[in-house]
Amino acid sequence: MGQPFYRHRYIQILMVAVVTAIAGEFKINPFDGDVFRIALGSSVFLLFLLLFRHLSYPLTGLITGIFVLLFRTAIDLAATDLSLHEITARHFSATVYYIVFALLMRLIKKRMDRFHPLVLGAVAAVIDLLSNEMELLTRLLVLGTDSFRLNEWNYLMAIAMLRTYFTTGLYSSISVSQLRAVQKEQNRRIEQMLGFGSGLYGEVFYLRKSIGTLEQATLDSYALYRSLKDGGDDGHGSQLLQMTQQIHEVKKDSQRILAGLTKLVDREVTGDMPLSGLLRFTIKSNQKYADMLGKTITFNQTLTTDYTTASYIPLLTLLNNLTANAVEAIPVKGNVYLNIYEKDEYTVFTVTDSGGGVREHDIELLFEPGFTTKFDDEGAAATGIGLSHVRDIVRMFDGDITVSNAPYAGGAMFRIAILTEKLRKEE
Template identity: 25%
Template sequence: MIDSHQYSKVQITKMLLIAFVDAVVSGFYLKIFPLDYTINLAVVILPIYYYLDRRLLPAVTAIFIAAFGLFFRTMTGFYYYGSFANAFWSDFNFMFFDITYGIIFTLLYYMNEQKTLYTFFLAALASDFLGNAAEFISRYGIEEYFSGSVMATLMFVAVTRASIAVLLISAIKYYNSFLRKEEHDERYRMQINLLSELRGEIYFLKNNTEHVESVMDEAFGLYREYDQLSAEAQKNKALNIAKNVHEIKKNYFKVIDGIDEIIINETPFDRLNLSDLVKMLYMSTLRELENEKKHVILYFDVHSTSPIHEHSMLMSVLRNLINNAVEAIKSEGEVRLTHNEDESKHFFTISDNGCGISEELIDYIFKPGYSTKYNDETGHSNRGIGLSLVLDIVEKYFEGEIEVTSNVGIGTQFRILIPKNKV
């Protein structure tokens, strides 16, 4: 939290910085009158400062700009005018513009409750025009001001500078909006990736519940057998195993229900179109490749706008196959994802030109425990959701088909068929 004293220091620092920048940029000017009168280009930037920081009071900032600008011009004009006094008085009239601009802008914009680009444009226009009028009259008198085309020229200058300021602010707002959208999309990509990983793991856990129940049934069956044989020690041991497995089962289901609830609550939308889903997968894979010591080119050719309701499950399947394809490439290569569809089915093809899989192993890749991600140094195998679960999701969850072809040294290709009414 910033107290008033600290806040004042911050604002004064900002005002001094604005005054310094204004003094430097004011060195760029145009002479549009036969008289020694210049049009300062710094005025294009000045209202932008006021728009971006609403806490800056233009009338007060104008005092800093006028004082700093006069000092800067006096120092730099010494050699041109021959003395500091001549330099000071020749540029003294600039202060009329700065002060007038600050006061008018404060009245028309800073104190206006309707702070829109339209009111900003009007305030910048009026401040510019009246500021130039005040400076011009202080230099050459009011009669010179009303003679010829001075007023029309100053109005043209004011409209031009105010318009440029509005265009620059619009560009800044568009850029900020673009950045916010990028951040928003990035959060969604991360959320979808996380949810797809959780859904895949939940599916894996649910499949294992049958094994847990089977162990519990067998242990209870042993208990009954030992009970009939009057084998008290073995009977108690079997009963304890059944009880322990039952407790494990309860905790197991609590974990599954808890993660399921998180997934339901955190899902950002009910459905995505397929193109957006694959775009998220593409960006996610690119980020992961940044940490890899290999050069992998991704070709994702998916342009379908078909709605996908089961986006997290489909993402689990595609991401796992893409990651396996990347893993199969040792130093450099290509990974492709293509898609076709008809009225009732989606057809996906994931291919790579990596090391390939031998004929001896091709029949085992969908078996539980098989992994392409074995670490020789640690001896650990990173399962992910595993190809066995990919097969399970495609065939049982989506009621689709998956097949693989591979040649050692050439690469591997997975082809997936999924009914549209299942995704």
């Protein structure tokens, strides 16, 4: 399908011409008794050139100049008794102005983004001044009038500076707003990507672990088959061999799935991230989680080290899991504290809540798969694999995780310590 009509370049050029011509009627005449004008049209034309850089500047200047000439001619024909020739001669110089202005702007078109806004304003002012002088010179040649003085540099330059700096300032404001909108959208996409990557990383982690379990089950099953066969129990041995083959097939299918998921993780989630970014995204996502649960949670953060890490996905998985648990542990209203700091050769992450703490006899069982203290409204227990997942990821880093009660907060504190050299990305 083609582009919408309003995105077609010729339609856009015509729009520039029409709006510029109308804006040109808002004007002042600096020289008494003449039609040379300082009009809003020049500022509007400059703004369009800055915003629509994909347009051909020479063509835009030519069409705008012609349309301005036709527009002003039509107005004067309706309002005065002058002949068509006289009116055209009076306004022909405006066409020259817009053509010269567009041609000079084309010279700096590729370098505009390199200019500081103040420099861009000054360059545009010089272009405006030169275009005005060409307009004055054209009027002198066409009309033969000497009521304009080509050496009125100070006056014309002041006008040029005023309107070009106003226009470039407006353009800069629009650009900043657009950049903020783009950055906001990028941050939203990054949050989605990180949430996706963190969840997918957990699934990949467990799938890899399951493949290891299947591999061991295959070896044990085959060893048992050989033992039964050597003992003369061919009937049970054949059944066991068939089971071994089925386990092996499941393992191969799991490996294929793992390979695909691993590629997906690598493609969707790449690059590095500072620890402050991890903290920011953890708090933002869990604030939404708390709101969804109808809880009023205040998140407090302390960060005394902020290096870049390539392992941000597993770290984000850890922090998200522990922080979500902290949110769930708080009944209705409370606080969650997240701290990241370095101690000796370790980087330490702590997540503390005000949810009432952990019973002493449960601490030893918290990281066991299947253990849970969470039950829904109908009394059904949660899966209890979250903290065992956290423990397994910490072990992957050869780190250490502990849990204790934090009297100052009124809840539990989970502390993870990982060697900094395993996390820090060397510059």
